[in-house]
Amino acid sequence: MSPKTETSAIAFRKHDHRRCQRQLLSEARQLCEARKLRLTSRRRQVLEILLASHQPLGAYDILAELNRVDSAERIAPAIVYRALEFLMAEGLIHRIESRNAFISCIHPGHHSAAQFLICRDCEQVAEFENIDPGLLSAADNLGFAVDHSVVEITGVCAECQKHGD
Amino acid sequence: MSPKTETSAIAFRKHDHRRCQRQLLSEARQLCEARKLRLTSRRRQVLEILLASHQPLGAYDILAELNRVDSAERIAPAIVYRALEFLMAEGLIHRIESRNAFISCIHPGHHSAAQFLICRDCEQVAEFENIDPGLLSAADNLGFAVDHSVVEITGVCAECQKHGD
DNA sequence: CGACATAGTGTTATATTATAACGTAACTTA
DNA sequence: TAAGTTACGTTATAATATAACACTATGTCG
Numbered sequence: 001m002s003p004k005t006e007t008s009a010i011a012f013r014k015h016d017h018r019r020c021q022r023q024l025l026s027e028a029r030q031l032c033e034a035r036k037l038r039l040t041s042r043r044r045q046v047l048e049i050l051l052a053s054h055q056p057l058g059a060y061d062i063l064a065e066l067n068r069v070d071s072a073e074r075i076a077p078a079i080v081y082r083a084l085e086f087l088m089a090e091g092l093i094h095r096i097e098s099r100n101a102f103i104s105c106i107h108p109g110h111h112s113a114a115q116f117l118i119c120r121d122c123e124q125v126a127e128f129e130n131i132d133p134g135l136l137s138a139a140d141n142l143g144f145a146v147d148h149s150v151v152e153i154t155g156v157c158a159e160c161q162k163h164g165d
Numbered sequence: 166m167s168p169k170t171e172t173s174a175i176a177f178r179k180h181d182h183r184r185c186q187r188q189l190l191s192e193a194r195q196l197c198e199a200r201k202l203r204l205t206s207r208r209r210q211v212l213e214i215l216l217a218s219h220q221p222l223g224a225y226d227i228l229a230e231l232n233r234v235d236s237a238e239r240i241a242p243a244i245v246y247r248a249l250e251f252l253m254a255e256g257l258i259h260r261i262e263s264r265n266a267f268i269s270c271i272h273p274g275h276h277s278a279a280q281f282l283i284c285r286d287c288e289q290v291a292e293f294e295n296i297d298p299g300l301l302s303a304a305d306n307l308g309f310a311v312d313h314s315v316v317e318i319t320g321v322c323a324e325c326q327k328h329g330d
Numbered sequence: 331c332g333a334c335a336t337a338g339t340g341t342t343a344t345a346t347t348a349t350a351a352c353g354t355a356a357c358t359t360a
Numbered sequence: 361t362a363a364g365t366t367a368c369g370t371t372a373t374a375a376t377a378t379a380a381c382a383c384t385a386t387g388t389c390g
Contacts, residue, residue: 043367115300147285153300335389347375348374353369
């Protein structure tokens with residue numbers, strides 16, 4: 001396994017997730033500061049909810065979590081979608097199209113193409129950077145100008161295979 | 166441009182679409198016959214609507230088209246979704262996750278992984294077969310068992326670049 | 331043929347995901 | 361502090377998808 005794979009597939013490896021979480025939040029703060037953007041408390045709340053795991057959450061799951069934590073409020077969907085829009089625009093989270101869900105990015109702010117391996121059993125998601133050069137060269141041969149890529153591979157991770165489905 | 170690319174990127178090339186359409190419908194019929202499956206008239210209608218172009222259509226677009234063509238009926242969403250489910254299971258169409266839409270498959274019945282280049286201007290979609298070997302080998306190194314892949318690259322095709330956006 | 335089993339369809343209702351529109355609050359900067 | 365801008369809150373609704381159940385068509389075996 002290459003060092004690159006080690007970093008990318010952190011979701012599928014035991015790691016100190018508290019530290020992972022703190023690290024990513026701190027990178028997000030720095031990034032917003034550098035870009036003169038406001039990581040408001042709503043945006044931070046939504047990011048923190050996503051940073052809590054390497055699993056994708058639906059917008060309404062995030063909404064439920066916000067409403068659970070601060071049970072005095074009754075937050076509406078638009079609020080969550082707006083925070084998600086901001087976080088995606090800044091490369092702090094990704095949308096998993098095949099699940100209508102969102103996940104924290106492990107390389108915050110890199111706008112490069114991401115690829116995901118999604119375990120359908122434990123729902124952990126590993127993120128990789130950089131898209132298939134073969135496909136890119138096919139696009140290039142066609143004169144196709146690439147903008148955005150969605151690469152989502154679903155399957156069963158090694159751990160879940162061990163435990164049986 | 167390789168011969169493979171020529172075939173795959175048919176959507177981005179001038180071609181006799183009538184013939185393309187007839188050919189794919191006939192392949193679908195043969196495939197269902199071979200598999201002892203019923204290509205009922207509903208299923209055929211939905212397939213034909215998708216075969217009419219190399220553009221993805223939403224389930225509700227298909228529904229509207231069914232209701233337009235046979236204005237006596239008032240068809241419900243479930244009917245369309247059921248036909249789509251059958252056609253996907255048999256590899257006659259694909260779902261484009263990044264658009265919540267469906268498109269006819271140009272290699273009917275091959276259950277192999279498909280990859281798409283989607284023009285955000287003309288909405289034509291080119292389909293390629295076989296997934297990035299680099300990503301597959303990363304999956305393999307992790308002991309990740311791949312089931313299903315979603316590879317959707319959005320951009321602007323050569324023709325639309327010429328015409329300016 | 332006729333009774334049964336199964337697969338497909340039609341219908342109603344509802345769940346899930348996402349956005350539009352508009353007013354208010356908070357921050358920023360002169 | 362006033363004006364401009366950005367973000368938030370609220371209400372309503374749009375767009376996408378599925379569940380549940382009754383009815384119909386098709387196949388099949390006695």
